Amino acid sequence: MTQEGIAVEDKATELEEAGRRDFMRLFGGVLGGGGIALVAAALLPEAAAVADKPDIPGYDWNKHHWSFGVDATKCIGCLRCVEACKVENNVPKDPHHFRTWVERYVTLEGEEKTHIDSQHDPVNIEAAGADGKYRFANRYKDAKVDKAFFVPKLCNHCTHPACVQVCPVGATYKTEDGAVLIDHTMCIGCQYCVQACPYGARFFNEEIQATDKCTWCYHRITKGLNPACVEVCPVSARVFGDRNDKQSPISIFLRNNRVTVLRPESGNAPNVFYVGIDKEVS
């Protein structure tokens, strides 16, 4: 699809979302004015919350277009990003809930099949030693490695997010600046979105009884900071920025590299762009 094509599509979703918000206001007005049902009225303020954009002083989400880049050739698998994310975003510390994780791909000499592991692998859990700490176990030290690389993963903040499509209450939504967020005060915890995401980016957070995932550290980026993972990466494997700014790190990254996205056939149109990943990465 051409750039214009994408722009037009974006506009359509915007309008649809705007229409939805108007509908909610109208609905709110009718109910409030008529004072029809106490129950419904009590629930309405919540409804309005999802409809209105987050109230962030001095931030206009129409002025930004965030995107994320990953240069897998640089990643050294140190997992600073995973640990930082867990702390920054209060993610449960066990190795089964991640907003971001790193995968290791290893092909041994004479083998066709690639070995893939990540933080939930029992051997790596053992090597990490404690919840909240993450390590890649040195499990290939005696093997003859033919090829190996790391791939950081996170929510792709898709242009056509399957998760947003299926949410029955609109608790998860696409912002005007490109992020896909979840309003935890609206989420009913049905986990339909967890099923729908082709990338395994979502998880159910039992501590808050609602679904959770990467927000690109929305609370940071709207104040002009980088997401925590980008901030701590010692080798700049993670790149973030505003595509409306032609000199931002992400604009330069996209201009200088031939990038690819994960599972393009899903139709989700991801906004996390990769450099240096291999055919078995999906």
Added chain:
Amino acid sequence: METLFHAAPFTGYVYPNETVIPWTVLIAIYPYLTGLVAGAFTMSSLYQVFGMERFKPVAHFAMLTSLCCMLIVPLPLLLHLGQPTRALNPVITPHITSAFAIFGYAAGFYVILLLLENWFVFRPHIVAQAKQRKGPLGWFYRILTLGSYDLSEKAMHYDRKWIFALAIVGIPGAHGLHGYVGFVFGSLKSREWWSSDLMPPIFLFSAIISGVALLIVLYAASCRLRKIPVDQDCMKGMTYTLWGFMMFALLLEAVEFASLVYRGREGIEVILEYVAGPLIVPFWIIQIGICSVIPVSWLTFMIWKGVKGNALISGTVLSALLVLVGVLMMRWNVVIGGQEIAKTGKGLLTYHMPFFERESAVTAAILLIAPFVLLSVAVKLFPPWEDSGVQRD
């Protein structure tokens, strides 16, 4: 402290977040119950709409059964939600692109339809009881009359028109409700095991056979309890119905499976590994072997040989019991199976059903028994027996 989550063991590569299986046994119970609703309703329509007189003995009973199952349908969903107090939000502030947002409306509409139809059907009984009985039960029936005591021929004619109309609306209603459950799964592109256009019809046909099978079992059991002979004609009709719909259901499943394998898209190796490994017992042996091939062959044999009398009854009832287990296994293999095949297309997970928790084997068992507890009370209050305890000629 209660365990917050269970991490599923896995082989191959699965995404880290996938190790906590999102949809549990309760989500397998949910389509099973809606299936019974749709199936039982189909049975009653065969008489109410299509005028098949031989199904008269079970027609009203089928409607009560459908209603009792339907009243339990929302419970597995409610118990699954992380935030059950927000359960009504999808109805109050629906997000229309979600396949699930219409559930509340569809279910609500259907409950009302079932209540109305049951009311019209049992109105003569309600009115009679309201006039006779004293005490709380008398009040119960008097409230249920909704102030209408008219049982004249004209009024009854009017009632019959309503019953017919409601039954007609109910057919697409019941089937829509259930076909839509198939859509909830079939429309998810993230899982190859679910993502199929055939999902709605497969769910629908398996629903019908489960409903028919349930009525066969319940009707035979009720005749035992009431110590009256089973209506041979009715039983034979149900045998044919079960057999016919089973043929369709099996065919559809076979076609779906064949095309999944034949298409052989990304991840097919893992799917085949799954089918040839963990699925051997729940799918091949139980669902296909014991609960499909055996009953279908048995029914075919009985129909072919023209088996009559007690042999037909016990053969059909046993087949029906197997079918009921088979459809439950089918729901399990779809809902749980779909999640045991990782989205990565490179690994498999194993779901362990907890025994005693909010979403556990015990909860599932209670939810499966609940409709029949309701039904046992309902048949006392609203006797659905056309034969009213005496043998038909």
